[in-house]
Amino acid sequence: MSQFSDPDATGPMAQGVAIFGEFVENAQGVTATVAVIGKKNEPLYLRLFDEYQTKELYFQSLVFVSLDVIDECVERKAMQQDMYLGFLCPIDEYQIYGYMTNSMIKFVVVLADVHRLQDFELRDFFQKVHAAYVEYLLNPFAPLDGDKIKSARFDAAIERHVATILERPPPAPGPGAKA
Numbered sequence: 001m002s003q004f005s006d007p008d009a010t011g012p013m014a015q016g017v018a019i020f021g022e023f024v025e026n027a028q029g030v031t032a033t034v035a036v037i038g039k040k041n042e043p044l045y046l047r048l049f050d051e052y053q054t055k056e057l058y059f060q061s062l063v064f065v066s067l068d069v070i071d072e073c074v075e076r077k078a079m080q081q082d083m084y085l086g087f088l089c090p091i092d093e094y095q096i097y098g099y100m101t102n103s104m105i106k107f108v109v110v111l112a113d114v115h116r117l118q119d120f121e122l123r124d125f126f127q128k129v130h131a132a133y134v135e136y137l138l139n140p141f142a143p144l145d146g147d148k149i150k151s152a153r154f155d156a157a158i159e160r161h162v163a164t165i166l167e168r169p170p171p172a173p174g175p176g177a178k179a
Helices: 050-076 119-138 152-166
Strands: 002-006 014-019 022-025 031-037 043-048 084-091 094-100 106-112
Touching: 031 050, 031 119, 031 152, 043 050, 043 152, 050 084, 050 094, 050 106, 084 119, 094 119, 106 119, 119 152
Parallel strands: none
Antiparallel strands: 002 014, 014 022, 031 043, 031 106, 084 094, 094 106
16 A cells, blocks of 8 residues: 555545555545454454445455464463454554453554554553443344444444544654754
8 A cells, every 4th residue: 555646536636545556445444443352263354444445355465464463462461351352463554553352352553654643542542442342232223242243333433433543643743843
């Protein structure tokens, strides 16, 4: 993926990114994918955002590649009680972050490598997504374990947390900072 402006696209200089040589217009968002993976590595939820929706199979494969890295992280962090796994790996021009609950449910987020978020922001995001997942499970009308998550309320919670935590612009440099 590379960022560039395409003069032939809509508008005077349409902004976008190239994913495997294909121009994706208006690629302004940082968040490409949020996924919830079950205990047996089955996909429970996969949400692609905005301009990344046309590349579902590509991002699905990135999520599943990251599961091997999650397994390695879990072995290393076995003695710690922290569910936040942090930065898992870079793939192409994306950063993949992970979180795993005590019940082996995995949360994965794939971010475009535009600017790095702080660990506390990602930790906060994953904790809020985990809370939304628990709220979803507490619904007596939710499908039984192992079914895909199809809940407008859960989807809205993911959308809200992505917008308020992950999609915030990076802080402006303070006075006296060198560009």
